[in-house]
Amino acid sequence: MALTGLDIFKLLPKTNCKKCGMPTCLAFAMALAQKRAKLDDCPDVSQEAKDKLAAAAAPPMQKVVFGTGDAQVQIGQETVLFRHEEKFHSPTVLGASVSDKLAGDELLDRIKAVNALQFERVGMKIGARAVALVNDSGSAETFAKAAATVKGNSELAMILVTQSTEAMAAAAAQVKDGMPLLANATLETADEMAKIAKANGCPLVASAESIEDLADLSEKIKAAGVENIVLELKSSGLNEKLFDHSRVRALGLRKVFRPLGYPIISFVTEGDADAQAASAISLICKYSGVVIVDMVEPYAFLAMLTAVMNVFTDPQKPVQVEPKVYSIGEPDENSPVMFTTNFSLTYYTVESDVEASRIPSYIIVVDTEGTSVLTAYSGDKLNEKTVADAMAKFGIENMVKHRKLIIPGYVAVMSGKLEEATNWEVMVGPRECSMLPKYLQEVWN
Numbered sequence: 252m253a254l255t256g257l258d259i260f261k262l263l264p265k266t267n268c269k270k271c272g273m274p275t276c277l278a279f280a281m282a283l284a285q286k287r288a289k290l291d292d293c294p295d296v297s298q299e300a301k302d303k304l305a306a307a308a309a310p311p312m313q314k315v316v317f318g319t320g321d322a323q324v325q326i327g328q329e330t331v332l333f334r335h336e337e338k339f340h341s342p343t344v345l346g347a348s349v350s351d352k353l354a355g356d357e358l359l360d361r362i363k364a365v366n367a368l369q370f371e372r373v374g375m376k377i378g379a380r381a382v383a384l385v386n387d388s389g390s391a392e393t394f395a396k397a398a399a400t401v402k403g404n405s406e407l408a409m410i411l412v413t414q415s416t417e418a419m420a421a422a423a424a425q426v427k428d429g430m431p432l433l434a435n436a437t438l439e440t441a442d443e444m445a446k447i448a449k450a451n452g453c454p455l456v457a458s459a460e461s462i463e464d465l466a467d468l469s470e471k472i473k474a475a476g477v478e479n480i481v482l483e484l485k486s487s488g489l490n491e492k493l494f495d496h497s498r499v500r501a502l503g504l505r506k507v508f509r510p511l512g513y514p515i516i517s518f519v520t521e522g523d524a525d526a527q528a529a530s531a532i533s534l535i536c537k538y539s540g541v542v543i544v545d546m547v548e549p550y551a552f553l554a555m556l557t558a559v560m561n562v563f564t565d566p567q568k569p570v571q572v573e574p575k576v577y578s579i580g581e582p583d584e585n586s587p588v589m590f591t592t593n594f595s596l597t598y599y600t601v602e603s604d605v606e607a608s609r610i611p612s613y614i615i616v617v618d619t620e621g622t623s624v625l626t627a628y629s630g631d632k633l634n635e636k637t638v639a640d641a642m643a644k645f646g647i648e649n650m651v652k653h654r655k656l657i658i659p660g661y662v663a664v665m666s667g668k669l670e671e672a673t674n675w676e677v678m679v680g681p682r683e684c685s686m687l688p689k690y691l692q693e694v695w696n
């Protein structure tokens with residue numbers, strides 16, 4: 252929670268010496284609270300005050316990264332309990348488990364299956380971003396060997412899952428270059444696990460059955476020198492877990508209770524793929540930074556990834572595509588030309604229907620600040636001028652020799668003014684773009 256000007260004032264020397272360029276310490280405190288001044292501008296502020304102000308200015312939830320290079324993932328650094336208050340910052344990292352009981356081709360096949368969980372949705376690449384190796388074998392040697400195999404065959408960020416400090420030390424040493432997340436430390440193993448995490452420069456999961464124990468555990472791990480902590484609540488059922496996650500989030504963000512100001516990880520192991528996907532989606536909503544499931548079904552992953560996209564979309568910023576001319580198939584100078592808006596969902600719906608027509612076409616995407624056709628039209632972001640400007644800017648007249656423009660049926664009312672503004676013949680397309688294939692085949696052809 253940000254400090255108020257009065258909170259800051261209490262920490263200043265209160266001499267009103269004016270060395271900071273402000274007439275009084277109170278004026279300086281107010282400027283600092285509004286980020287119009289820097290603490291360094293006061294030469295007399297004490298180290299204790301500096302430390303207190305720095306601690307208060309730190310985000311209420313710690314940022315934690317694991318993995319390296321392009322596969323590195325970031326979780327945490329959330330600031331609000333509800334998305335509409337601002338936005339969520341770090342989309343949930345989804346991953347699947349790999350058992351170290353697998354060996355040879357079976358192990359490689361499972362790793363490949365996790366790697367392959369990649370999709371494209373509304374123009375965005377989404378997919379599994381973590382692979383969790385589970386020490387089911389109970390052997391430190393087997394776990395370390397399997398960790399090396401996972402690292403050698405997967406670009407994904409790795410999570411090492413074992414209760415054994417011996418197995419964790421062996422595996423972490425093998426793959427520390429990949430900065431895996433170590434899961435997990437309990438109250439009993441905290442000291443030893445923290446030593447392993449510190450020695451290998453890895454973040455560590457603190458795992459406990461109650462919120463109180465979890466707070467004690469994270470404090471213990473932090474005192475042992477590990478700053479990057481992820482929380483796991485081993486609550487008994489999904490209902491209880493969702494409730495506890497909400498309490499942890501509220502205590503961490505609203506009360507700025509630092510021992511709980513860390514991202515949460517959830518492991519889903521019960522049930523078939525359908526049941527795991529349902530649980531995982533609930534855990535994405537309430538408030539897991541990482542969710543690891545014990546299956547590799549693409550259909551179930553796509554549903555979970557779609558939930559992540561929905562929950563983590565910035566509510567103040569619609570998903571947009573770049574305004575330009577898109578070629579569908581291999582259009583030529585005789586191909587149809589149509590326009591739509593740069594709201595992602597609108598564009599990709601139109602695109603798939605034009606593709607379905609099998610008639611190569613040009614789609615001009617007009618910048619309407621990410622709004623749909625009707626919303627843009629009623630907000631005057633889609634009018635004869637914005638369309639004519641887009642056509643001129645993207646040089647569509649050099650791409651085709653005809654001068655015919657197909658417009659969405661919903662904005663047929665624009666026809667007259669658009670013809671005047673462009674000197675193109677306007678053809679009113681269907682209201683629903685699902686009718687575009689029929690329209691293109693019957694009317695255009």
Ligand code: SF4
Pocket residue numbers: 263264265266267268269270271272273274275276279292293294295296
């Ligand atoms: S320099 Fe520091 S002590 Fe002097 S007026 Fe500014 S805030 Fe107060």
